[in-house]
Amino acid sequence: xxxxxxxxxxxxxxxxxxxxxxxxxxxxxxxxNMKWQKAVILYVIGESPSIGAMERFKxxxxxxxxxxxVSYHNEGYFVILFSSIKDKNEVLYSGPHTMGAxxxxxxxxxxxxNLYNEVLKTIPLWASFPNxxxxxxxxxxxxxxxxxxxxxIYVDExxxxxxxxxxxxxxxxxxxxxxxxxxxxxxxxxxKEFEQVVEYDWVPQYCKKCLMVGHDCxxxxxxxxxxRKILKGEQQQQRAExxxxxxxxxxxxxxxxxxxxxxxxxxxxxNGTTV
Ligand SMILES: [Zn+2]
Numbered sequence: 001x002x003x004x005x006x007x008x009x010x011x012x013x014x015x016x017x018x019x020x021x022x023x024x025x026x027x028x029x030x031x032x033n034m035k036w037q038k039a040v041i042l043y044v045i046g047e048s049p050s051i052g053a054m055e056r057f058k059x060x061x062x063x064x065x066x067x068x069x070v071s072y073h074n075e076g077y078f079v080i081l082f083s084s085i086k087d088k089n090e091v092l093y094s095g096p097h098t099m100g101a102x103x104x105x106x107x108x109x110x111x112x113x114n115l116y117n118e119v120l121k122t123i124p125l126w127a128s129f130p131n132x133x134x135x136x137x138x139x140x141x142x143x144x145x146x147x148x149x150x151x152x153i154y155v156d157e158x159x160x161x162x163x164x165x166x167x168x169x170x171x172x173x174x175x176x177x178x179x180x181x182x183x184x185x186x187x188x189x190x191x192k193e194f195e196q197v198v199e200y201d202w203v204p205q206y207c208k209k210c211l212m213v214g215h216d217c218x219x220x221x222x223x224x225x226x227x228r229k230i231l232k233g234e235q236q237q238q239r240a241e242x243x244x245x246x247x248x249x250x251x252x253x254x255x256x257x258x259x260x261x262x263x264x265x266x267x268x269x270x271n272g273t274t275v
Contacts, residue, residue, distance in 0.1 A: 033111070035081070036081070036109050036111075037085065037108075037109070038081060038082045038083065038084060038085055038087075038088050039079050039080060039081045039082065039088070039108075039109035040079070040080050040082070040088055040091065040092055040106050040107060040108055040109060041077055041078070041079060041080075041105075041106070041107050041108075041109055041113060042054075042077060042078040042079075042080050042104060042105070042106055043076070043077040043078075043104070043105040043106075043213075044076075044099050044102050044103075044104055044105075045102055045103050045104070045105065045204050045213060045214040046102055046214045046215075047100075047102050048076035048077075049099060051070070051072050053099075054070050054072070054078055055070060057099050058070055058080070062087075062091060064082070064083065064087045064090075065083070066082075066083035066084075066087075068080045068081055068082045068083070068087070069081040079109060088108075089154075091106065092106055092107075092108065092124070092153075092154075093153075093154045093156075093171060095126070096126060096201050096202045103202060103204060105123050105204065105213070106124070107122075107123055107124055107173070121175055121176065121177050121206075121211075121213075122150075122173055122174065122175050122176070123173065123174065123176060123204070123213075124153055124171050124172065124173050124174075125150075125171070125172060125173075125174050125176070125180075125200055125201070125202070125203060126156075126169060126170070126171055126172075126200065126201035126202070127146070127149060127169070127170055127171075127172050127174075127198050127199070127200055127201075128167040128168065128169045128170075128198070128199045128200075128201070129145065129167055129168045129169075129170070129196050129197070129198060129199075130166065130167040130197050130199060131166070131167070131197075132145075132167065132168045132196060133194075134162070134165060136168075136186075137159065137162055137168055139155070142155055142159075142168060142170060145184060145186060145196065146170045146172050148181075148184050149172050149174055149180075149181060149184070149198065150172045150173050150174035150175065151172065151173040151174075152170055152171070152172050152173075153171045153172060153173055154170070154171040155168070155169070155170050155171070156169045156170070156171070167199070169201075176203065176204060176206045176213065177206055177208065177211070180198075180200060180203060181198055182197065182198055183195045183196060183197050183198060184196045184198060205219070
């Protein structure tokens with residue numbers, strides 16, 4: 001009986017300088033490349049949603065004729081395969097997106113995609129250029145200005161047709177592990193320079209210690225408080241273990257007496273006041 005997988009065949013590897021190598025073939029891979037060009041990587045910051053939650057999100061958000069196919073990777077991201085490049089771009093070029101209240105990172109799939117090298121570092125961000133001179137709103141000039149920030153992808157509809165002229169808004173793939181520029185120095189053809197301010201719709205936190213998106217160990221508030229809580233937890237555990245040790249040595253029922261609401265630590269507080 002035929003299984004639902006695929007039957008494979010033997011294709012021997014090549015040997016180069018005594019080293020066995022598998023050589024992939026462009027023409028064989030082309031259909032797969034074409035297929036995955038219609039895919040995006042989706043990562044939810046601060047959470048990895050269940051497949052069910054992702055399916056519900058897909059149904060509620062994307063009303064395309066053919067529903068995208070969702071695949072889950074256990075590093076916590078999804079690959080969403082759309083049925084056309086048009087559907088994919090429609091999702092990719094709108095946003096920023098959220099799922100519940102959590103921000104989403106969406107980016108085009110690429111063959112060398114690796115969660116830790118890629119999605120957590122280089123992501124598409126919407127950048128705005130307030131009061132950009134109108135003669136800079138052409139496709140090539142906008143591309144040139146945006147290229148100083150990263151890899152420009154797309155310009156929003158209002159900017160493209162100059163419907164709203166207070167700012168130009170561009171989607172740019174940027175490295176968030178570096179400080180994001182707040183201004184760009186632009187020199188016009190006559191040699192006159194001006195400083196163009198850059199604003200971002202939303203920038204995820206990036207932790208330079210953990211090399212991860214979604215939090216920042218350095219910027220964390222009240223770190224002392226967090227450390228103290230952990231110590232308290234440890235103390236409690238130690239106390240519970242000591243009690244269990246005492247318990248194992250006794251055969252009669254026993255009871256600890258005392259006021260458990262009493263102040264134990266010099267830093268303990270009553271109604272928000274240190275005592
Ligand atoms: Zn960290």
